[in-house]
Amino acid sequence: MSTQPVPTIILFHYHYSPYAHKITWYLQLRGIPYKQCIQPPMMPRPDLAELGIKYRRIPLLSIGNEMFCDTSLIVRVLEEKFPKGRLGENGDAWEEWEAWSDQVFPYAAALIPSNLPLMKDEKFVKDREDYSGRSYRKEDVDAGRERAFERVRGFYGHTEKVLSDDRDWILGDKMTLADVEAIWPLEWLTTLPGALDSTVTADTYPKTFSWVKRFTALFPASKSVKIPTITGAEAKDLILHHEQASTSSTSDTGVPDNDPSGVALGEEVEVTPVDTGKNHPQRGRVRALVKDRIIIEVTPTEACAGGGSLKVVFPRKGFEIKSVNTKGNARL
Numbered sequence: 453m454s455t456q457p458v459p460t461i462i463l464f465h466y467h468y469s470p471y472a473h474k475i476t477w478y479l480q481l482r483g484i485p486y487k488q489c490i491q492p493p494m495m496p497r498p499d500l501a502e503l504g505i506k507y508r509r510i511p512l513l514s515i516g517n518e519m520f521c522d523t524s525l526i527v528r529v530l531e532e533k534f535p536k537g538r539l540g541e542n543g544d545a546w547e548e549w550e551a552w553s554d555q556v557f558p559y560a561a562a563l564i565p566s567n568l569p570l571m572k573d574e575k576f577v578k579d580r581e582d583y584s585g586r587s588y589r590k591e592d593v594d595a596g597r598e599r600a601f602e603r604v605r606g607f608y609g610h611t612e613k614v615l616s617d618d619r620d621w622i623l624g625d626k627m628t629l630a631d632v633e634a635i636w637p638l639e640w641l642t643t644l645p646g647a648l649d650s651t652v653t654a655d656t657y658p659k660t661f662s663w664v665k666r667f668t669a670l671f672p673a674s675k676s677v678k679i680p681t682i683t684g685a686e687a688k689d690l691i692l693h694h695e696q697a698s699t700s701s702t703s704d705t706g707v708p709d710n711d712p713s714g715v716a717l718g719e720e721v722e723v724t725p726v727d728t729g730k731n732h733p734q735r736g737r738v739r740a741l742v743k744d745r746i747i748i749e750v751t752p753t754e755a756c757a758g759g760g761s762l763k764v765v766f767p768r769k770g771f772e773i774k775s776v777n778t779k780g781n782a783r784l
């Protein structure tokens with residue numbers, strides 16, 4: 453029996469996305485080889501559009517010809533595909549931390565100082581309003597800051613309490629997936645000049661700041677980490693490449709009769725996140741609906757020689773699936 457080659461893994465991200473940090477850290481901690489395709493920090497993202505991807509959030513991760521959306525799914529898929537030495541091996545306590553940091557993020561993002569050059573860029577402001585559905589105008593950001601800060605102090609207080617028995621890591625002596633899941637928004641804030649003030653420092657939350665230091669020390673200096681970077685055209689070619697497509701790993705097809713979505717196999721649908729990025733639904737044909745995943749087939753705008761499509765996979769949690777036809781009829 454021939455050994456199946458490991459399909460190429462490509463991370464689509466930009467360097468200052470804290471959600472992307474969760475995945476780059478995970479990949480590096482696991483020693484999983486991957487390539488990266490760097491994306492602009494705001495829309496449009498032609499590399500993704502070329503692949504037929506309308507979903508706007510970052511990061512995305514492709515494995516072979518499957519594109520996985522949302523970090524909750526990406527982490528689960530990597531844990532499944534690389535089970536030996538997985539970081540979530542000691543039960544599912546990490547899932548609480550995953551939900552916790554999703555809660556932290558909007559408050560952390562509300563602390564991006566309004567005087568940063570990016571926040572004065574009208575294009576960025578509009579882009580983030582489209583993404584978040586909330587105002588990024590200076591006066592609104594400034595007005596919401598203290599309330600957000602109060603919550604953020606509560607989040608640092610929470611980790612401080614958990615670490616108060618002098619444990620090194622969130623679940624005890626060992627660094628686990630819970631640390632990766634919990635740390636990314638807190639670490640991000642410590643790197644954003646002007647986001648925090650003297651109420652959140654290594655003096656006020658010493659255990660948390662030491663934990664962040666301990667965690668980031670696990671990684672070599674970023675300059676010495678050479679992640680191969682590829683262009684959008686190279687990524688497209690790798691994803692749609694015929695042999696790669698045949699190493700497909702999401703073997704599920706089909707839709708159970710009693711699926712609550714009411715959509716059928718092969719039907720054209722739109723998949724949309726329920727929280728942010730709602731203005732960018734992803735279209736495709738239903739290939740499978742399983743307990744925790746939505747798998748649709750997407751045909752790129754101008755496929756490479758030999759044609760090809762890709763499977764785009766979403767978690768069910770946090771996403772809505774709707775038939776395009778039903779939507780069409782509803783509009784009549």
Ligand SMILES: N[C@@H](CCC(=O)N[C@@H](CS)C(=O)NCC(=O)O)C(=O)O
Binds near residue numbers: 469472493494524
């Ligand atoms: N639930 C999503 C959230 C991802 C997310 O919100 N990412 C931010 C970047 S940290 C984003 O997409 N911002 C808007 C953009 O870059 O288009 C996930 O876990 O992947």
